[in-house]
Amino acid sequence: SQKIEQNSEALNIQEGKTATLTCNYTNYSPAYLQWYRQDPGRGPVFLLLIRENEKEKRKERLKVTFDTTLKQSLFHITASQPADSATYLCALDEPQAGTALIFGKGTTLSVSS
């Protein structure tokens, strides 16, 4: 079965630096890969979706890459701010294989000022 791993449980960086979060999966490459943000006590909020034929996607200070050869997605936050502190979840989205998203456990990012 498909497994998904987010390599770091926690990541601590200083304000202004670039945060890079990693998401790896084991089997087939999904048609889409999504990233969500979750704050304590709240539900996940969708951030970005990248298709398997896209190498890179950007939205403001966020950038996502998708390497189907490495079976890996990288999520970057540039010029990080304390308000970016949250847990970030990656999710595999494969409509052909099933209906549900498969989520990683998440990486908790802490940005200190």
Next chain:
Amino acid sequence: NAGVMQNPRHLVRRRGQEARLRCSPVKGHSHVYWYRQLPEEGLKFMVYLQKENIIDESGMPKERFSAEFPKEGPSILRIQQVVRGDSAAYFCASSPWTSGGNIQYFGAGTRLSVL
């Protein structure tokens, strides 16, 4: 525009009681998903429903758990005879299900505590 509404936000039950969790999807969304999240763990899929139909319940325990999404009204996740291990955050998500990816919109969750 109202997002996904879940209630109650917090629910306390004693062992053996029933828990009913409600979810109203984003207006116009006909696809509803339920997930469970335990501390230090990721979101685990439970069940996927469309109006009046269960599409995929492969993540739902075979006993004590049931879900519905009636033609009118919210989706309900029902847990009968709760046990301490059912204590978790339960999230509902809805989706418009376009061909461009299954982006899901989550509610704030219901935190179930079983005493």
